Amino acid sequence: MDYSPILISMKTASISIIITFFLGVIAAKVVHGIRSRKVKIVLDGILTLPMVLPPTVAGFFLLYVFGVKRPIGEFLINFFGVKIAFSWWATVLAAVTIAFPLMYRSARGAFEQVDMNIIYAARTLGMSEGTIFRKVLMPNAMPGILSGAILSFARGLGEFGATAMIAGNIAGKTRTLPLAVYSAVAAGDMDTAYNYVLILVVISFAVVVSMNVTALRKR
Amino acid sequence: MSLKVHIHSKLKGFELKVDFETNGKPMGILGASGCGKSMTLKCIAGIMTPDEGYIELRGKVLFDSKNKINLKPQDRKVGYLFQNYALFPNMTVAQNIAVGIRGSKSEKTEVVTKMLHNFHLQGLEKRYPSQLSGGQQQRVALARILAYEPDALLLDEPFSALDAYLKEELQIQLHDLLSSYEGESLLVTHSRNEVYELTKDLMVLEHGKILMSGDTKNIFLEPVKMQAAKLTGCKNLSKAKKIADNQVEALDWGIVLTVKAPIPDNLSGIGIRAHDFKPYIKGNSVNWVLGEEESFNKIPCRVKKITESPFEWVVLVDTKGSSQYSDINSQSRDINSHEDINHHDSVIWWKIGKNQLNSQLSNGMPEFITVAPEDILLLID
Numbered sequence: 211m212d213y214s215p216i217l218i219s220m221k222t223a224s225i226s227i228i229i230t231f232f233l234g235v236i237a238a239k240v241v242h243g244i245r246s247r248k249v250k251i252v253l254d255g256i257l258t259l260p261m262v263l264p265p266t267v268a269g270f271f272l273l274y275v276f277g278v279k280r281p282i283g284e285f286l287i288n289f290f291g292v293k294i295a296f297s298w299w300a301t302v303l304a305a306v307t308i309a310f311p312l313m314y315r316s317a318r319g320a321f322e323q324v325d326m327n328i329i330y331a332a333r334t335l336g337m338s339e340g341t342i343f344r345k346v347l348m349p350n351a352m353p354g355i356l357s358g359a360i361l362s363f364a365r366g367l368g369e370f371g372a373t374a375m376i377a378g379n380i381a382g383k384t385r386t387l388p389l390a391v392y393s394a395v396a397a398g399d400m401d402t403a404y405n406y407v408l409i410l411v412v413i414s415f416a417v418v419v420s421m422n423v424t425a426l427r428k429r
Numbered sequence: 430m431s432l433k434v435h436i437h438s439k440l441k442g443f444e445l446k447v448d449f450e451t452n453g454k455p456m457g458i459l460g461a462s463g464c465g466k467s468m469t470l471k472c473i474a475g476i477m478t479p480d481e482g483y484i485e486l487r488g489k490v491l492f493d494s495k496n497k498i499n500l501k502p503q504d505r506k507v508g509y510l511f512q513n514y515a516l517f518p519n520m521t522v523a524q525n526i527a528v529g530i531r532g533s534k535s536e537k538t539e540v541v542t543k544m545l546h547n548f549h550l551q552g553l554e555k556r557y558p559s560q561l562s563g564g565q566q567q568r569v570a571l572a573r574i575l576a577y578e579p580d581a582l583l584l585d586e587p588f589s590a591l592d593a594y595l596k597e598e599l600q601i602q603l604h605d606l607l608s609s610y611e612g613e614s615l616l617v618t619h620s621r622n623e624v625y626e627l628t629k630d631l632m633v634l635e636h637g638k639i640l641m642s643g644d645t646k647n648i649f650l651e652p653v654k655m656q657a658a659k660l661t662g663c664k665n666l667s668k669a670k671k672i673a674d675n676q677v678e679a680l681d682w683g684i685v686l687t688v689k690a691p692i693p694d695n696l697s698g699i700g701i702r703a704h705d706f707k708p709y710i711k712g713n714s715v716n717w718v719l720g721e722e723e724s725f726n727k728i729p730c731r732v733k734k735i736t737e738s739p740f741e742w743v744v745l746v747d748t749k750g751s752s753q754y755s756d757i758n759s760q761s762r763d764i765n766s767h768e769d770i771n772h773h774d775s776v777i778w779w780k781i782g783k784n785q786l787n788s789q790l791s792n793g794m795p796e797f798i799t800v801a802p803e804d805i806l807l808l809i810d
Contacts (some may be wrong), residue, residue, distance in 0.1 A: 330476045333502035336576050349519035349552035406567035 211403055214382045215390035219303065222386055223367040226305035230362050233306070234313025235355065239343065241314075242321045254311055254318075261311035267361020268307055269375025276303065276376065300377035301384050304364035320351035326346060360421040365413055430433040430569045434583055434611040436472050436482035436492075439650045443484060445479070455614045457628030457645060459621065459660050463635040466617040467512075470583045473500035473615070474509045486613065487580050510577035512586045514570035515533035516558040522569050523554035529577030544572040564595045571606065587624060601625055606692075610800040633657045655698055655808045664703040664778035665807065672695050675802070681775060682748040686726050698808045703743070703780040705804035710796035721797065727797040733776060744779040746798060 237257055243248045263416045275283045275285045276294040292302050324347055332342045347353075370388040377384035379393060387410050394403035431452045438445045445465040448458075458466045469721040471477040473484055473491070481494040486507065490499050516525050526544050530537045532785040545551050558566055567587065574582065587603065588596045604627055607614055616627055624645060626629055631645040633656070641648055641657045652658040660667060667681035679699055686699070709727055733747040779798055 290477055325513070327511045327513060327515035330471075330474070330502070331509065331511060332517070332528070333476070334474050334505070334507055334509045334579075335507075336503050336504065336531075336575065337528060346517055346519070350517070364692065 211405055212381070212390070215385050215387045215406065218298070218383075218385065219367060219387040219410075220413075222298075222301040222305055223363060226309065226366045227286065227363045228315045229306050230366065231359055232312055234362065235348075237310075237314045238257065238321055240319035241349075241413060244261040246335025256313045256347045257314050259325055260307050261315075265304075265308055265369070268302060268317065269372030271304060272300075272307060272372060276300075282423045290355055294376045295376055296380065298310070298377075301369075301373050301386055304372035304376050305369045309362040309366040310368050310370050310383065311359050313362040317351065317355050320354025320358070323354060324350045356421065356424070360418055363421070364418060366429055367410070367414060367417075373378045430486070431485075433485040434469070435474060436479040436484065438468070438472070438477075438479040438482075438691055440640045441636055441682065445581070446673055447632075447634070447639055447644060449632055449639070451613045451615065451630065453611075453613060454629040455616060455627055456630040456632065457624035458615060458617045458634055458683070459619065459624050460634035461619060461660065464536065464634045466634050467585050469634075470509065470615060471506075472583050472618055472772070473581070474507045474583060474809070475500060475505050476509070486679075489580075489668065504782060506578075508574035508577060510567075510570055510574060510582070510584045510587055512589055514558075514565060514566045514590070516573070517571055518558055521555050521557055522550060524568055525558070525577050526573045529573060539638045540576050544576050546573040547575075562595075563591045564599055566590070568602075569601060571603075575610075575722055579612060582607075584614070584616045586618055586778040587616070588618075588620070597625040598772070603627060619660075621660065635660075650702070650795050652806060653809060655700075656807055657701040658808055662702070663700040664780075666808070669696060677805075677807075682728075682777065683775075684728060684748060686800070686805060689801045689802045690808060692807055693809055695809050696807055697810045700806040700808055701777075701804060702806075703778040706777070706779040706781070706798045706800050708781070709797040709799040717740050726800045726802065727776065728799065730779075730795050730798045732794055741782050744781065744794075746777040746779055748777055749775045777803055 241250060241253055241257070244253065265392065273295060276281060276286070278284070278287065278295055283295060286294060292299070294303060327395075328343060328346060328350070332346050337346070367378055369386070370392070372384060373384070374389060379385055379389045381393075385393065387406055391403050391406045391410070394400070394406060431450055433450045435448045436445065438523060443463075443465070445468055447465070447469055458469065460466045465474045468477060472479045472482075473486075475491065478499060479492070479494070482492065483493040485495070486505070489496050490496075491505050491507075492498060499810060517528070520528070523541050523545070526541050527537045530540050532540075534559055539556075541554070545554055548571060550565065551566055551573065553561065553565060553569075558569065561569065562676065562787070567590075584603075586620045588599060591599065600623065609615075616624065618624055628645050630643070631648050632642040633640040633648065633652075635656050638652055641652070649661050652663065669677040669678040669679050671692045671694075672678050672685065675692070676685055677692060677696065677699055678687055680683050688699070704729075708730075709725060728746065728748065730744075731747045732744055734745040737746075778797075
């Protein structure tokens, strides 16, 4: 059995959850702070879109933006020498794109759950907005943000459609566990598929349980 | 040294327009919920921005719509005690108090220690807000605000989150605090007891407008307006018309009462506080001296219902048909009588302390109750 899909999946899921976490929290903070309801609704719609679109469609959009022959893709290659499409980074890009809305929505919900009075109190006590974010808003929204992170991690680990579109299914390079399961079944190698499925189930379950435990302990 | 507030704000179906000034004495804002009293405080603290107006605190302009001045809440030095105290749940008592203190670590520790001592919070400094009682939470919130040394102290319904038995004790503590506090203080509440005990000046708000303002004790003594009488806790209100120089007819009750002259020309009603009635027993029971028998304001004490509270009796006296001038009023009253069945207007609330009632009324309820002319409030709209 080829062990590379396990390593690739773990690497992709770990790196992408870090990126997703920060992007999601920042987006949530920005949307949370917007006063105009119309702007809020539209922005929220755009940021949630990757979650409700079929992953292949999201992947199609990624390919459209980052493809080698597209302006942004070309720009990245010419100026940074970075090729995104069909490289390992594409698996991260796909996982981040698909998991981002879960992180963003959970964080936004968690921010909205925080009693506005404690934010007002912090302001009347002279705390700067940055300090309020770090010392009041974030800690009090933490349980919700953590559970969002759990979901995002699990979603990133299981990402298939968008990954297939933008990263392909290159063995040892972009073949993550879900793609490996698909390839094994397609090749009629059911024993290998069973093994990958088992590994995927165990990892996902362990991660969710362990993060749930820490979230509960925090509370 | 004062707080000047002129604000005007239009909201959905509601307009807030208040104008007042404090001068170092605690001021109360009394009003029913949704009358704009909390919003007034929020505008002063900078949490909300009024459409237009001017707010000045101790010579510093906080808000001026004409000159586009709108200081951030952080720069206003206004302490705000929220209804739910708004302590930071993720911080200990000591950390909560330290939040607003400027200076080095040792200075912070010093102020925190002083505040813990002043507010009797020693031993609780490492606890989290969720581990404190309501009264302790309030003390932490006050300690946190005062550690910040604000120029004004805004108290938004400070006792609404507390159990009844804690309230009285904390009111006394807050009274001491307000009298030693050197900045401007404003107390917003719908509780007449709180404003009466805690404030020197009072402003009565209704639907975003100032109904009355002035010395608290005076407003309670003579709440000239009907709504003000209601808000200051006057239980018995009746429409009334003047029938002689010192007599009015209480239309809702169908009784003629002797009042203290002069009666205002635009009199619209009268109010009598539930505690101002006395049992009338021939000969010895009346506590005040009156010349003429008719000015005793005798009202037949037909008991509709009696309820007992810990220290007093609440007696509902039915006034229907008790008119001394029934021949004059019978017609008009008949028309209304079927409406009166579920209507409380014809009922008088009489509250009497238990020991008083026991000593004076060993033989049960009196035949009449009576009220002194000077205890009848003459009200206009």
